[in-house]
Amino acid sequence: MSEPAAEPTPGRHALVVGDAEAGGRLDLYVAGALRLSRTQAATLVANGDVTVDGRREKASWRVRAGERVDVNVPPPPGRAVLPEDIPLSIVYEDDELVVIDKPAGMVVHPAPGNWTGTLVNALIGRGQALAEGGGEERPGLVHRIDKDTSGLLVVAKTERAHRVLSGDLAARRVVRRYATVCWGHLKEDRITVEKAIGRDPRDRKRMAVVSGGRAARTDFVRLARFDVGDLLRAHLHTGRTHQIRVHLASIGHPVLGDDTYGGGGGRRLVALGAQRHFLHAAWLRLRHPATGAALDFRAPLPADLRRSMAALAGDPALADHPDPLDAFGFYDDPLP
Structure with a gap:
């Protein structure tokens, strides 16, 4: 039985045809790039929501390498997001914004398969105002964190905060640093990976390094070398x-x-639970959207990652350490 297609993400999508996609039908190219069914993509083409280098083409048009394909996905009919009484770990809150330490396993916003139990459901359940700029199902959201990633996330409560924070994020004035452990050992203590990312043409659920993807840069610093892998500080320049x-x-x-x-193998070896990867948004720095004051937030490793760290390092005491990241110098490097 084939897997159902994803619901289209509303908004404008600018795509560039890569060498691997050249020669394929326009509707199939759009379907693959945006994780849609062929019928969904063909409907967008027929409705004039798809242009190729600024002109309309039929669904059967054979795309060429380097062509720009612009897709406008209209918003779907509204779906009410229900308030839910779900506890949240609030790191900071004022009239403009709220900073949350999201647990692993929580989806950030409602989407197919996860209409309830999300961070947005929990925020609405608190009865507080949220900026509408993120959209009907993403009120207040400025950025996101993967379901099985834990850590810091900022949410805008006012339209001003959403506008300013979104602008600062786009201008790379919001500093986000993650703690992660990778399998194996890097060749150098500091490396930068600058590779474009887009949907994996072979698997719509995955992302991949692809030609024609969106520019992406991550700086990695090795903080510790364990037998099976390295503890890294990852600095996102893009999101x-x-x-x-x-x-x-x-x-x-x-x-x-x-x-x-x-990277899913060997969980017992590193005392890591199922459906969990070692990735934590530990450090967030931004300017207050109203006052301009510098705000600095830190989220210690949660208990499951502290236990894994203790197993990796062979030091049981790390499981009870207030923040093992501090012990490994995660916060020592000055922020830009």
Whole structure:
């Protein structure tokens, strides 16, 4: 039985045809790039929501390498997001924003397969105002974190906060640093991976390093070398879906516990639970959208990753350490 197609993500999508996709039908190209069914893609083409280098073409048009394909996906009929009484770990809150330490396993916003139990459901359940700029099903969201990644995430409560924070994020003025453990050992203590990321043409659920993808850069610093892998500090310069996971997998060192990108084996060896990868958004720095004051937030490793760290390092005391990242110098490097 074939897997159902994803619901289209509303908005404008600018695509560039790569060499591997050249020669294929326009509807199939759009379907593959945006994770749609052929029928969904063909409907967009027929409705004039797809242009090739600024002109309309039929669904049977054979795309050529280098062509720009613009797709406008209209928003679907509204779906009410229900408030839910779900506890949240609030790191900071004022009238403009709220910073949350998201647990692993929680989806950030409602989507097919996860209409309830999300961070947005929990935020609405608190009865607080949220900016509408993120969209009907993503109120207040400025950025996202993968379901099985834990750590810091900022949410805008006012339209001003959403506008300013989104602008700062796009201008790379919001600093986001993640703690991760990769399998194996990097060749150098500091490396930068700068590779474009897009949908994997062979598997719509995955992202991949692809020609014609969106530019992406991640800086990695090795903080510790264990028998099976390295503890890294990852600094995001861009915010592509699964960016850290894809970049590490692309150099042969996937994130420990990452089933999607080849790092899922050996969980018992590193005391890591099922459906969990070793990736934590530990450090977030931004300017307050109203006052301009510098805000610095840190989220210690959660208990499951502390236990894994203790197993990796062979030091049981790390499981009870307030923040093992501090012990490994995660916060020592000055922020830009």
